[in-house]
Amino acid sequence: MTQPITELSTRAREVFRMVVEGYLDSGGPIGSRTISRFGGLNLSPASIRNVMQDLEEMGLLAAPHTSAGRMPTEGGLRLFVDAMMQANAPTDEERAAIEAQARPGPVEEALAATSQLLSGLTASAGLVLVPRSEAVLRQFSFVSLGHGQAVAVLVGADGSVENRVVDLPPGVSAGALTEAANYITERLGGLTLAEAQARLADELAQGRSALDKAAQGLVARGLAVWSEDGSRRPVMIVRGQANLIEGADAEDLDRVRQLLGEIEGKEEIARLLDSARGARACKIFIGSENKLFALSGSSVIAAPYHDAAGRVVGVVGVIGPTRLNYARVVPIVDFTAQTLTRMMA
Structure with a gap:
């Protein structure tokens, strides 16, 4: 657990700040002699080393190798960012x-x-x-390819046209394809895909849809093609x-x-x-x-x-x-x- 800033003495807080700022500037560990040259602390390198050792025991600093230098731990960085950092406004x-x-x-x-x-x-x-980007439906159609497949064609409200090949349930008739496409265009036009799926589910649940079972499945499948595709887009x-x-x-x-x-x-x-x-x-x-x-x-x-x-x-x-x-x-x-x-x- 990160040490609360209030538990650090003024001296420890200042040494800690100098180590973190020095590390962020240079990318390497900061030693006690470097801090003593910063000025303002009036502490000897030996006293600074003792403070750094205390900060290491608190889990705020770490020694990456055998050098006397220290660098902040991730917990130390979190403490610095949350409680000590002075932001510089963009120029x-x-x-x-x-x-x-x-x-x-x-x-x-x-x-x-x-x-x-x-x-x-x-x-x-x-x-x-x-x-x-949620496509808004304007027009929808199915074009049969035979062999259990069709092309679903979606025309968006912005004029964009997208095609997807969909697999069809066995025995689907041309009439069912037309019925499903007309339903999407007439009843769901002007809606986003999510809104269209919600309205379809509501109408089916309330028994307000005149679609037969085959057409219901086609409508759901046609809408799902774009919903699934959209979720995969970067x-x-x-x-x-x-x-x-x-x-x-x-x-x-x-x-x-x-x-x-x-x-x-x-x-x-x-x-x-x-x-x-x-x-x-x-x-x-x-x-x-x-x-x-x-x-x-x-x-x-x-x-x-x-x-x-x-x-x-x-x-x-x-x-x-x-x-x-x-x-x-x-x-x-x-x-x-x-x-x-x-x-x-």
């Missing part, structure tokens, strides 16, 4: 660059550009969980993975490779980002606090963005090593989420 130039990407036009293009910029600003990989944009390699020390390359594999999977990372939807501002996941990063020792900083009605429609963030510059990255991610919210309004 005017950074704000202008972020706002320039969230411009009118195709939403996904703006989100991809924002993710790329966020990656560059933070020297990490930029992540954007995009709004799930909902996360990732940019800047190369930053993770370029910023890694030789001994960290194995962890970076592990992280790149985790990013490649996308599904688990997307679920992690999705868990930040309920956050009021930035949510920070540090290392093995999340099982996904138990091996790579990575951190994610994420914040939700909203539509004009105030509903959360996505999450934006960055992923990188636990040695992120949290004081700088957290405000940048937070400002990016606010900018995307304004774009969605």
Whole structure:
């Protein structure tokens, strides 16, 4: 369990802060002589070593090898981020660059550009969980292929046309295909897939549907094709993975490779980002606090963005090593989420 900040003496708190800030800046362990040169403590290197030893026993610092230097544990980083970090607001130039990407036009293009910029600003990989695009039905038809298959054709309210091959139950007639397609177009047109499925279930439960059993099955199967397909579509944009390699020390390359594999999977990372939807501002996941990063020792900083009605429609963030510059990255991610919210309004 992380030590409460109130249990640290003023001297221990200052030494701890210097170790963490030095580590985040350099990436390596910080020794007592280095801290003594920072000034302001009026402590000898020997006294600083004693304080560092106490902090190590509390589980806040660790010695990575035989050197006298210390670096923060994941618990120490969590304490620093939650209770000690002084955030640095984005510069005017950074704000202008972020706002320039969230411009009118195709939403996904703006989100991809924002993710790329966020990656560059933070020297990490930029992540954007995009709004799930729900197709709105305008017209639906089945075209028989014979041999127990048909093409389901969906025309969306935006004019898009999508085709999917579906397997048919044995003995389905051409009349049943026509009946099912007409029902979807006439009764479910103007609804999203989720709304259409809910209305179908309600009408069947209330006995209001005039469909026969064969047509009922076809309608359900036709709607399910797009629902299942939509749930498998990537909902996360990732940019800047190369930053993770370029910023890694030789001994960290194995962890970076592990992280790149985790990013490649996308599904688990997307679920992690999705868990930040309920956050009021930035949510920070540090290392093995999340099982996904138990091996790579990575951190994610994420914040939700909203539509004009105030509903959360996505999450934006960055992923990188636990040695992120949290004081700088957290405000940048937070400002990016606010900018995307304004774009969605």
